[in-house]
Amino acid sequence: MRAAVITRVDSPWELRDVPDPTPGPGQVVLRVHASGMCFSDVLVHHGRWPVPLPVVPGHEPVGEIVALGPGVTRLRVGDRVGVSWLQHGEGRCKECQSGHPLYCPQGQTWIDLGGGNSEYMLAWESGCTLLPDGISYLDATSAFCAGFTSMSGLRNADPKPGDRVAVLGVGGLGHMAVQFSAALGLETLVITNSPDKVRYAKELGAHDGILAGDDPGKALADAGGADIVLCTTTSAKQVAQVLSGLRYAGRLVTMGMTGPVQFEDMTTLLFKQCSIKGSTHNSRGDLVEVLDLIAAGKVKPRVEAYPFEKINDVRERVEAGTVRYRAAIDYSLS
Ligand SMILES: [Zn+2]
Numbered sequence: 554m555r556a557a558v559i560t561r562v563d564s565p566w567e568l569r570d571v572p573d574p575t576p577g578p579g580q581v582v583l584r585v586h587a588s589g590m591c592f593s594d595v596l597v598h599h600g601r602w603p604v605p606l607p608v609v610p611g612h613e614p615v616g617e618i619v620a621l622g623p624g625v626t627r628l629r630v631g632d633r634v635g636v637s638w639l640q641h642g643e644g645r646c647k648e649c650q651s652g653h654p655l656y657c658p659q660g661q662t663w664i665d666l667g668g669g670n671s672e673y674m675l676a677w678e679s680g681c682t683l684l685p686d687g688i689s690y691l692d693a694t695s696a697f698c699a700g701f702t703s704m705s706g707l708r709n710a711d712p713k714p715g716d717r718v719a720v721l722g723v724g725g726l727g728h729m730a731v732q733f734s735a736a737l738g739l740e741t742l743v744i745t746n747s748p749d750k751v752r753y754a755k756e757l758g759a760h761d762g763i764l765a766g767d768d769p770g771k772a773l774a775d776a777g778g779a780d781i782v783l784c785t786t787t788s789a790k791q792v793a794q795v796l797s798g799l800r801y802a803g804r805l806v807t808m809g810m811t812g813p814v815q816f817e818d819m820t821t822l823l824f825k826q827c828s829i830k831g832s833t834h835n836s837r838g839d840l841v842e843v844l845d846l847i848a849a850g851k852v853k854p855r856v857e858a859y860p861f862e863k864i865n866d867v868r869e870r871v872e873a874g875t876v877r878y879r880a881a882i883d884y885s886l887s
């Protein structure tokens with residue numbers, strides 16, 4: 554089968570033939586129909602997220618089950634599924650025993666089995682989530698990392714009726730977070746550097762938009778503040794600054810920043826009793842909720858589709874921030 558392989562950091566991904574996978578006990582093989590690209594793929598590409606090489610990247614894969622390993626009982630050949638980053642806990646640690654295999658220290662991921670930038674992909678049955686009827690493969694890609702992360706971030710902030718939510722950054726994650734917050738009936742605004750993205754966010758359901766300027770925290774405070782700030786930006790500086798825009802008992806959830814962060818506004822943190830949380834893929838239920846919202850037409854991901862042969866160009870577009878708003882390999886275009 555054809556696969557895109559990272560062999561060295563900072564080098565183009567090699568498109569080459571590799572052996573077809575064979576499923577072991579508890580595993581399946583899917584024919585990949587589409588595979589989304591994420592900023593964390595860029596981090597792996599540059600060695601800023603250390604991963605043993607060579608590796609086939611791709612952690613937003615969706616496709617059709619074509620082979621079952623021994624002992625697979627839940628999935629069937631022909632099922633439409635996507636595969637999560639974390640697929641399988643070893644089962645005996647405290648996290649697995651308490652029903653949180655996502656936090657298993659020996660969890661198996663695409664790094665162990667190979668990711669979705671290949672014609673066929675090996676996956677654990679436990680890592681596959683069925684796609685509901687009515688969702689296209691292309692739209693479904695965005696659920697498995699961008700959507701999952703954004704929904705987990707929102708749920709992690711424990712939104713209450715009447716809360717005001719500010720989404721910092723309108724990109725792959727942010728354009729989903731805005732729609733989730735609005736779909737839940739929460740007053741939703743965006744903070745961005747781009748007037749175009751303010752307009753676009755309003756089309757997605759945002760009630761208002763704020764230009765970040767030099768200080769997104771001041772800009773948010775001047776606009777009345779927020780109970781929840783969902784930070785989807787990679788900028789640690791902006792994440793630190795936006796703290797100042799929180800209201801009393803506000804919650805800042807950061808899910809995309811890359812690099813050290815230094816919070817300087819202790820007044821807001823202490824006197825307003827605010828909290829700061831990190832978040833990724835927290836609970837499988839968040840992913841299922843995202844898939845259902847997309848299938849019901851209540852949330853619409855914007856996904857640019859590219860043929861497999863363009864994968865290095867796609868990665869460069871993701872790194873340059875020119876994708877609107879998620880990019881995916883669509884194997885039907887090759
Ligand atoms: Zn991702």
Ligand SMILES: [Zn+2]
Nearest residue numbers: 644646649657
């Ligand atoms: Zn475990």
